[in-house]
Amino acid sequence: MRALFAAGERSLPVLTLAKLANVALSMLWGFAVTFVFVRALPGAEFQAFLLLIAFNNFTQSAEFGLTNVIYARLRRWWLARGGAGDEGSGQGGDFRREEIGVLFLFLGTLVVGGGLAVAAAIRAGWIGTELPAIFLIFFFASALNVLLLLAKRALAAVDRNLLWEALDCVRRVLGLAILLAVLAGFDLMASVSLQLLLNCGAALVGMVLIARRTAMRTRQWFAWRVGGGHVRRTYLRDIGASAALTLSEVAAYNAPYFLIAALAHDARLMLLFDFVFKMIRSVTTATRATIEGALPRLTRSWFAGDRAAFRRGLARALAVALGVALCADVLLLAVGQRLFALLFDGRAALGMGELLLLCALLLVLATICTSVYVQGALGRFGPLLRQSLPFLAGSLASVPLALGLHGDTGLSYMAIYMLVFAGTALLHAAALRRLARSL
Numbered sequence: 001m002r003a004l005f006a007a008g009e010r011s012l013p014v015l016t017l018a019k020l021a022n023v024a025l026s027m028l029w030g031f032a033v034t035f036v037f038v039r040a041l042p043g044a045e046f047q048a049f050l051l052l053i054a055f056n057n058f059t060q061s062a063e064f065g066l067t068n069v070i071y072a073r074l075r076r077w078w079l080a081r082g083g084a085g086d087e088g089s090g091q092g093g094d095f096r097r098e099e100i101g102v103l104f105l106f107l108g109t110l111v112v113g114g115g116l117a118v119a120a121a122i123r124a125g126w127i128g129t130e131l132p133a134i135f136l137i138f139f140f141a142s143a144l145n146v147l148l149l150l151a152k153r154a155l156a157a158v159d160r161n162l163l164w165e166a167l168d169c170v171r172r173v174l175g176l177a178i179l180l181a182v183l184a185g186f187d188l189m190a191s192v193s194l195q196l197l198l199n200c201g202a203a204l205v206g207m208v209l210i211a212r213r214t215a216m217r218t219r220q221w222f223a224w225r226v227g228g229g230h231v232r233r234t235y236l237r238d239i240g241a242s243a244a245l246t247l248s249e250v251a252a253y254n255a256p257y258f259l260i261a262a263l264a265h266d267a268r269l270m271l272l273f274d275f276v277f278k279m280i281r282s283v284t285t286a287t288r289a290t291i292e293g294a295l296p297r298l299t300r301s302w303f304a305g306d307r308a309a310f311r312r313g314l315a316r317a318l319a320v321a322l323g324v325a326l327c328a329d330v331l332l333l334a335v336g337q338r339l340f341a342l343l344f345d346g347r348a349a350l351g352m353g354e355l356l357l358l359c360a361l362l363l364v365l366a367t368i369c370t371s372v373y374v375q376g377a378l379g380r381f382g383p384l385l386r387q388s389l390p391f392l393a394g395s396l397a398s399v400p401l402a403l404g405l406h407g408d409t410g411l412s413y414m415a416i417y418m419l420v421f422a423g424t425a426l427l428h429a430a431a432l433r434r435l436a437r438s439l
Contacts (some may be wrong), residue, residue, distance in 0.1 A: 008162045016293030018165040023289040025172035027282040029179075031343060034278070036182050038345050041131075047267070048129045050274060052118065054257040055127075056139055058250055059114035060146050065242030065381065066103050067153040072238075072379035073099070074157035074214075075299055094234050097216045098227030100154060104207065105224055107150055111143045134189055141195040144203060151206025156292060158213045164206070171202045241381035248388040249372075252395040253277070256417075259399035264409070268348045272410050275340055275350065276358055276417070283328050283362050287369040290320045295377050302378055307439035314374065314436055321366035329359040357414040364418075364425035371428035375435065387427045394420030 008014040033053075038046050077095035118139050121127045129135050148168070155164045178186075178194045210216065220227075231239070257277075260270050294317045301309035332339075332355060340350035375384050398420055402413035 005162050005166075009159055012293055012297070015161055015165075015296075016290055018162055018169075019289035019293050020286065022165050022169050022172065023286045025169060025176070026285055029172060029176060030278055030281060032176055032179055034274075034343055036179055038343075040182055040188050045129055045131060047270075048127050049135070050270065051127050051257070051261065052135055052139060054254055055114075055118060055121070056142050057254050059110065059117075059139075059143050060149075065246040065376070066107065066239065067150050068376040068381070069238050069242050069379070070099065070103055070150065071153040071157045071377060074154060075377070076303060078158050079300060079303055094230075096227065096230050097214055097220045098223045099231055100210060100214070100216065100227075101221040102224055102227035102231055103150060104147065104221075107146050111140065111146060114143055115140050134192055137189070137196055138192045141192055141199050144196070144199040147203040148199065148206060151203065151210060154210050155206070155213065156295070158210075159296065160209060160213055161292070161296075163209065167202070167205060171198060174198055238379060238381060241385055245381050245385045245388055248385065248392045252388065252392040253280070255396055256399050259396070263399060263403060266409065269410055269413065271344050271348045272350070272354065272413070275343065276361075276414070279328070279332070279358060279362065280365060283325055283365055284369050286324045286328075287321045287366060288373055290324060291317050291370060291373045294320075295374075298374065299377060302439070305439055307436075310439055311436045314370075314432065317374065318367065318370045318432070321370045322363070325362045325366040328362050332359055332362075351411060353411050354414045357411075357418045361414075361418040361421045364422045367425040367432070368421070368428050371432050375431070380435075383431060387424070387431055390427065391420065391424040394423065 008018070037049055041049055073095045115136060118127070119132075119136060122129060122132045122135060127135065152164050152168070155161065175195055175198055178191050178198070182188050182191050207221075211218075211221070254277075256273050257270070260266065260273055264270070294313055298310060298313045298317070300306075301313060336355050336358075337350045337352070340348070371387070372384060375381075395417075398413060398416045401416050402409055405412045
């Protein structure tokens with residue numbers, strides 16, 4: 001079995017297929033949550049639940065890009081040691097295993113802090129619900145994905161992609177079964193509680209796998225003073241740039257939820273954006289899976305200074321990302337309007353103009369995704385931040401601009417939002433050209 005996983009790890013098609021299978025389950029999970037909760041909750045409760053989802057997205061994304069930082073540092077360290085994980089010759093930068101324990105502590109604290117903030121928002125009435133326990137437990141179960149992402153990125157850096165993807169697929173299948181059981185009469189509270197236990201168990205398994213692969217000792221997990229001091233001394237600047245980038249990206253993608261709620265008071269516009277957000281999330285997740293399958297070779301060629309191999313790999317990654325977006329467009333044109341009606345239980349309809357603009361948006365999104373994921377894996381957080389800030393400004397302006405125009409608000413919003421993505425894609429295309437020439 002170990003030899004089988006090792007062979008699959010070295011195979012680009014096998015690794016990419018495994019990641020895409022996980023992505024498919026992840027996308028199915030996102031739609032299943034809406035499909036189940038819109039039927040399990042009354043109308044007002046579901047509106048509050050959408051705000052909880054937005055807050056959860058902020059919390060998960062507020063890991064400040066630390067998973068990208070640890071991937072770049074750990075990957076450089078692993079490759080410099082020939083994939084052995086020993087102390088080697090001192091090359092590969094100044095990475096220390098204690099960093100991993102500090103990052104798990106930080107992200108665990110983030111999850112707890114987010115839960116306390118949600119509890120305060122419910123108590124203050126900002127998230128109006130009569131089901132606070134279910135909302136809180138669901139939040140914690142979902143927010144734990146930030147720890148699972150850290151485990152995934154750390155294991156990817158040390159060539160354990162396939163093993164984690166297989167385990168994560170099992171977790172997602174079990175989670176879907178628990179969630180969909182609600183439609184058959186299973187108690188909603190029991191369902192979200194089991195989700196929480198399942199994700200806690202997966203996080204512990206991830207920590208065990210990291211410890212074995214990197215030869216971490218138990219004391220290194222808890223050497224928070226040593227690890228924290230090392231983090232402050234060596235890559236606080238990377239963390240600062242990554243944190244600013246993450247906050248900018250999180251605000252750009254999620255701010256329309258809150259702007260629509262505050263300015264529009266339009267339930268249909270909120271449902272439209274929720275659908276657009278889900279499509280963007282699905283395509284970016286699928287694109288990330290294909291790029292992560294190529295990252296082992298891309299990072300090897302980059303750190304080895306092999307310009308020709310890196311440019312070939314980058315062009316291939318961009319072509320595959322465009323292929324993912326085209327597939328999504330074909331599916332949306334075929335079933336998008338029916339999917340929208342089914343997803344929101346017939347409470348609103350998706351216009352053809354809005355659908356076509358969404359398809360155009362997903363095509364330009366491919367360039368943005370390729371740039372963000374490749375540059376992030378190489379630790380280029382400063383350049384990414386310069387490309388992200390105009391995107392943030394455009395996203396914040398999109399809702400007020402759409403509301404200020406006459407006519408169909410949904411169509412106006414989609415046209416403005418698509419133009420924001422198109423302008424951002426041009427910035428990222430220029431960045432990719434510079435990157436390919438820089439070796």
